[in-house]
Amino acid sequence: MAGNSQEYISHHLTNLTYGKLPAGYVRHNADGTESELTEATWTMAHTKQEAADMGFMAVNVDTLGWSFGLGALLMFLFWRAAKKASTDVPSGFQNFVEMIVEFIDNTVKEAFHGRNPLIAPLAMTIFTWVFMMNFMDLIPVDVLPTIFGAMGVHYMKVVPSTDVNITFGLSLTVFAMMIFYSIKVKGIGGFMGELTLQPFSAKNPVVQAIFIPINLILESVALIAKPISLALRLFGNMYAGEMIFILIALMFSAGAALAIMGGVLQWAWAVFHILVITLQAFIFMMLTIVYLSMSHEDH
Amino acid sequence: MNINATLIGQIITFAIFVWFCMKFVWPYLLTAMQEREKKIADGLDAANRAERDLELAQEKAASQLHESKAKAAEIIEQANKRANQIIDEAKEAARTEGARLVAAAQAEVEQEANRAKEELRKQVSELAVAGAAKILGKSVDPAAHSELLNKLADEL
Numbered sequence: 126m127a128g129n130s131q132e133y134i135s136h137h138l139t140n141l142t143y144g145k146l147p148a149g150y151v152r153h154n155a156d157g158t159e160s161e162l163t164e165a166t167w168t169m170a171h172t173k174q175e176a177a178d179m180g181f182m183a184v185n186v187d188t189l190g191w192s193f194g195l196g197a198l199l200m201f202l203f204w205r206a207a208k209k210a211s212t213d214v215p216s217g218f219q220n221f222v223e224m225i226v227e228f229i230d231n232t233v234k235e236a237f238h239g240r241n242p243l244i245a246p247l248a249m250t251i252f253t254w255v256f257m258m259n260f261m262d263l264i265p266v267d268v269l270p271t272i273f274g275a276m277g278v279h280y281m282k283v284v285p286s287t288d289v290n291i292t293f294g295l296s297l298t299v300f301a302m303m304i305f306y307s308i309k310v311k312g313i314g315g316f317m318g319e320l321t322l323q324p325f326s327a328k329n330p331v332v333q334a335i336f337i338p339i340n341l342i343l344e345s346v347a348l349i350a351k352p353i354s355l356a357l358r359l360f361g362n363m364y365a366g367e368m369i370f371i372l373i374a375l376m377f378s379a380g381a382a383l384a385i386m387g388g389v390l391q392w393a394w395a396v397f398h399i400l401v402i403t404l405q406a407f408i409f410m411m412l413t414i415v416y417l418s419m420s421h422e423d424h
Numbered sequence: 425m426n427i428n429a430t431l432i433g434q435i436i437t438f439a440i441f442v443w444f445c446m447k448f449v450w451p452y453l454l455t456a457m458q459e460r461e462k463k464i465a466d467g468l469d470a471a472n473r474a475e476r477d478l479e480l481a482q483e484k485a486a487s488q489l490h491e492s493k494a495k496a497a498e499i500i501e502q503a504n505k506r507a508n509q510i511i512d513e514a515k516e517a518a519r520t521e522g523a524r525l526v527a528a529a530q531a532e533v534e535q536e537a538n539r540a541k542e543e544l545r546k547q548v549s550e551l552a553v554a555g556a557a558k559i560l561g562k563s564v565d566p567a568a569h570s571e572l573l574n575k576l577a578d579e580l
Contacts, residue, residue, distance in 0.1 A: 176426060183428040192434060196441045203449040210456035212463050226453045246446035290427060294434025
C-alpha cells in the first residue's frame, strides 16, 4: 500500500517529457530489460529519471500543451466575441466577455498610472489564462490521466500552473517587460540610479559612494525577488492544492468509510479551491500591473 | 520540477497570446463598449429632451385649446347677436310692408268710393231730369237747364 501510494503520487506529479537523451544513455525499459542508446536521441521520457537526465533540452509536452490549448481556446472565444462586438444589446457569452473586459479595465485604471495600451490586454490575458490553467485543478485528478493512459500516454499532468516552467515563463516575461519599460521610461541612467541611489542616500559624496554597493545589493534582491515570488506563489499554491487532491484521491482506494470521507473532503476542498484559483489568478494579474506601473513611474 | 525548454515555449506562447489579445481582442471590445456607453447616454439624453418637448407640447396644446374655446364662444355670441339682428330687421321690414299694403288698399278703396259717388251723382242728375220731364210733361232741355242740373248734382 505504501509503495503503491508513493508510486501513485509520484506518477501524478511526473510530466510527459519529450527531450534529447545523450549517446550511451542506458534506458530501463518497462519489462525490466535495459538498452543502451548508440547515439543522442530525441524521445519521450519513460521515467522521471529520464526526464531529469534530459536536462534543459526537453519539453513538458503535457503542461505546455494544456497551457497552449487553454490559451488558444480563450483567445478564440475572445476573438469571436470581439468580432461580434457592436453597440447593440449584447447577449450571452458576449455579455460575459464584456464583463471581464470591464473588470480588467477598471482594475488597470485604478492600479496603473501611466498610458500604455499593452497593459490592459496583458492583464486580461494573464487573468483569464492563469484562471483557466488553475481551473484544470478542479477536474478530478484521475480523469484526464486515465483517459490519456488508455490512449497509451503514460504521464499526464493536466494543471499547467503546477509546473514551474509555466509559472516562470509568465513571470520572466513580466520581468523582461519591467526591465524594458524601466529603461524606456527612465533611461539606463535613471534605472541604474533607481538601483543604486536608494533606499540609502547621503549628501556627502564619500558616504554616498559607500552606500552605492549596499543599495545595489538591496535593490537587486528586491528586483529579482519580484518575478521569483510571482512564479513561486502561483506554483506553490497550485502544487499544494493538487497535492491535496491527490492525497484525497488516495482515500478512494482505502475502504468504503474512507472513500465516503474522501468524497466529502474532495467536494469541500474543490469548493475552497474555486476561491484559491480565482484569487491566485487575480493576484498574478494585480502584481503584474503594479510592477509594471512601478517601472513606468519616474522618481 | 525540472526547469527545461518548456520555459521558453511558455514565454513564446505567452507573448503570442498577449500580442493577439492586444491586436484583435481588446480594442474591438473596448471600442464597442465605449460606443455603446455613449449611445446609451445619448439615448437617455434624447429621452429627457423628448420628455421636456412633450411637456411643452402639452402646455401649448392646453393653451391653444383654451384659446380656441374662447374664440368659439365669441363666434357663437356674435352669431347669436347677428341672428337677433336679422330677426329684428325682418320684423321691421314686415311691419313696414304691412303698413304700406294697408295704406295702398285704403287708397284704392277711397278711389273706388269716389268713382262710385261720381257715377251715382251722374245718374241722379239724369234721373232728376227724367223725373222732372215726366212731372212737367215735356222734355226738359238739359242744355237749357244745365245750370240748374249741375246745381242739383252738386247738392247731392
